[in-house]
Amino acid sequence: MTENTENIVEQIAAAAAAAARPFARTSPRERAAALVAVADALDAAGGELIPIGMRETGLAEARLTGELRRTSWQLRLFADTIVDGGYLDARIDLADPEYVIGPRPDVRRMLEPVGPVLNFAASNFPFAFSVAGGDTAAALAAGCPVVVKAHSGHPELSRATAAVVTDALRSAGMPEGTFQLIEGQENGVALLKDERIRAGAFTGSTHVGRMLADIAAAREVPIPFFGELGSVNPVYATYADTALLDGFVASVAGSAGQLCTKPGFLFVPDDADLSSVSGAAATVAEHRLLNPGIGRAFSARRSDVLGASGVDVLSAGEVRVDDDGQTFATPTVVAVDVDTLLADRDALLDESFGPLSVVVRYSDRDQLPALHAELFPGNLTSTVHARSSELEDGSLSDLVEKLAETSGRVLFGGWPTGVSVTPAMQHGGPYPATTSDGTSVGTAAITRFLRGVAYQGAPQSLLPAPLQDANPWGVPQQISRPGTSRSWGASAR
Structure with missing residues (x-):
């Protein structure tokens, strides 16, 4: 690794790590507003971005116009998803001294951001699976800072898109380091190995995807790696x-x-x-x-x-x-x-x-x-x-x-090309289609960048907002109240 690579990776990893906690603490509405700001900025920049994409990729104007629209509306879909709050899966088990298995303490669980995510952009979708594409949208929606490793097939478009995203997030008040771009294979691999990166995402060839997945798994502390590899779609x-x-x-x-x-x-x-x-x-x-x-x-x-x-x-x-x-x-x-x-x-x-x-x-x-x-x-x-x-x-x-x-x-019926961005969509599959069977399209994609955390016996003042009795974010809460355990199994009789 060259000194320049070391400096770049250190700066980017440090900025992402510094942004992780402040970004995770943003409320759903604050984060949703930021996603919508990015979507609006991308739409406004279409006249600049699409010609660059045409020149670098050879894809037609109509195709790229539709793809940019898909990209911006995907961000808006995730905005609604996080405002709803159901994705947090907030569960509250109130203390129950008469719990049938033995006295139950107060336990509260929700999904929280995993931390900085490294997203390796794809070549064939220079908008929808690239800098501001589905993996980036899902990770940002989850509250994770994102570093995108730009694809070498469209570097100018990657830089231009990254500038739009960065400016929009900054204007929306998101922490510095919430979104960054890195270029070069050596830099991408070095960053994947950095302990401050907590998850990886990739869309591309089976050979490269498997190589990166193995790197993620071989770290001293392995991290989840969501790679979309190859598929022949019979x-x-x-x-x-x-x-x-x-x-x-x-x-x-x-x-x-x-x-x-x-x-x-x-x-x-x-x-x-x-x-x-x-x-x-x-x-x-x-x-x-x-x-x-x-x-x-x-x-x-x-x-x-x-x-x-x-x-x-x-x-x-x-x-x-x-x-x-x-x-x-x-x-x-x-x-x-x-x-x-x-x-x-x-x-x-x-x-x-x-x-x-x-x-x-x-x-x-x-x-x-x-x-x-x-x-x-x-x-x-x-x-x-x-x-x-x-x-x-x-x-x-x-x-x-x-x-x-x-x-x-x-x-x-129909044909598999043309993946619709919907809440129920599944774009993933058993290996070798993907390295882990999640989805990179649809609102379920957000779950790849979340992890469960339970709080036991915590005072209200130290609980995350979604788990507080006051529920200041107004998210759905599954509450198990004292005494309900004695009716277990009744519905099956």
């Missing part, structure tokens, strides 16, 4: 008409296939007519990949898939590299049967980050649950396309149960 269809195949190609091609929820595999009956795939793919204009590194990785992955034995090319697609080293691609779609997929799994199963997907022909629908369990142990999503009668008669129940065991979100 889709199972009991039919394959033109409308379904057109929707499939559109989902694969959207944002040049650089979405963590892109359907990497589509299973269809072996008698399905796949002739419309090539026509649908031919209508898709070439799209620039995010950066030269991703372009090189996609080209290599595409070559591996096209070179696998037993592959039927439905749409070869094209790959072009310009003078600046940027890669432009159109969709590549291939088809295999189940036996080929099993035999060549080493070449076919890995995620293809870009506009490439594999159609798998199957002959026996009853084999799908076991096949899914064997090939796809952990994914962000799994999808079922079936006729209404098949969905209602229970014939797909085994498959659906298996998908639920191995996926964070199970869809019926």
Whole structure:
């Protein structure tokens, strides 16, 4: 580690640690107002930020405009979440000398911020999963100072966005050090190892995410690390008409296939007519990949898939590299049967980050649950396309149960790309989709950056506001009053 790195990491870690307690003590309404201020500032800065994002990432103006809107409204959603206060899970057990297990002391429990969070930004969502994205929003909402490690794919946008966020939080009266930006892989790793960082978040490749997760786990005092890694998001269809195949190609091609929820595999009956795939793919204009590194990785992955034995090319697609080293691609779609997929799994199963997907022909629908369990142990999503009668008669129940065991979100109809930001959303899944099965989208994401603390026999003056009898923040409280233990089990009789 260079001296410069040591200085930068020390300054940032010290500032985040100094801000932790004052920021955690802010009331829900104060913190909510700060989140709304950030959202308003981002919206106001869109005219400056979006052109930078277009230039650095190659993503279209419409895509980035929608993504910025998602980012700002996500902050507003979290503002309402923390004002409501239910996320604190405040529980109060009043003292009960007649408690059936033995005298019960006064015990009060709530969720409190874990402390400074290090967020490694993603490349493919330069707003929604980057500097001011979901991980940052959730951690700030929880009351945790945030340090964002900027992604090298959009450094100028990262700095510009960070300036907007920092200014908005400062104007809203939040402590200095509540939000900071750091750049460079060496700095990010060094900060992840710093004892003042209490949790980490990441969205990116399986290789890098696992490396960072191992670093977090190997610390003298391990910390939680919430990494979103890789996912191929299988889709199972009991039919394959033109409308379904057109929707499939559109989902694969959207944002040049650089979405963590892109359907990497589509299973269809072996008698399905796949002739419309090539026509649908031919209508898709070439799209620039995010950066030269991703372009090189996609080209290599595409070559591996096209070179696998037993592959039927439905749409070869094209790959072009310009003078600046940027890669432009159109969709590549291939088809295999189940036996080929099993035999060549080493070449076919890995995620293809870009506009490439594999159609798998199957002959026996009853084999799908076991096949899914064997090939796809952990994914962000799994999808079922079936006729209404098949969905209602229970014939797909085994498959659906298996998908639920191995996926964070199970869809019926539609396509997994386009993750809606809602209170009930789950964007996570069993490993290797994520390192820990939380969610990085939706209001439940806040729980990743909270920890339970119980206070026993504490005087009112020393209790956090949500646990006081006066309840000055007006949050929901679950109160267990004396004498109620004697009725335990009555509801089951």
